[in-house]
Ligand code: OGA
């Protein structure tokens with residue numbers, strides 16, 4: 001039954017990928033092209049070198065300064081009034097990115113914006129905005145298996161995580177473990193400059209504990225909530 005639901009999701013999002021010969025895409029950078037193709041073909045993508053080393057370093061420095069200055073808050077589980085602190089479920093501390101908070105963040109958000117418009121143009125995803133935060137996992141902290149959607153809010157559509165950890169080694173642990181439906185589990189080390197993109201509604205995933213600080217920017221492209229318009233529409237039982 002879950003397989004059927006997943007395919008319905010894929011059709012909703014991704015059926016209309018244009019024929020690239022009909023829509024020449026010379027303006028799309030190679031990493032964006034690969035992300036688009038991977039999302040279309042299997043619902044997730046892993047790319048190295050998504051950020052330049054210089055930008056990665058600037059963001060790493062900014063995130064570690066925020067951590068040191070007490071500007072990171074324990075992340076919550078759930079939405080709004082019913083959200084709660086559950087460090088054994090989710091052990092990271094976060095700081096939401098604000099446009100203009102630094103030159104590095106502005107550059108990062110410009111790259112994210114290019115990804116957003118490419119996804120809309122190529123996959124007709126209708127993504128209208130982005131929200132993202134620095135995330136800091138102290139050694140031993142983890143995030144139990146979850147989907148990046150809140151009950152009652154289906155606006156988060158694409159998850160993007162960009163890692164900011166220089167010189168990460170396998171023995172440090174801290175993998176992002178993907179559980180793609182119908183495919184083998186995939187462990188991805190949080191190596192600096194690497195980015196992982198997936199469809200938020202479909203991809204069960206978790207963060208394994210590490211032996212050193214583990215930092216990233218995780219964020220989401222959102223669509224306008226579908227719930228209200230669908231409720232009264234024909235052929236879409238509420
Ligand atoms: C999240 C998350 C993955 C990672 O913040 O929701 O799953 O690798 N992060 O940090």
Ligand code: MN
Nearest residue numbers: 146147148205
């Ligand atoms: Mn997640």
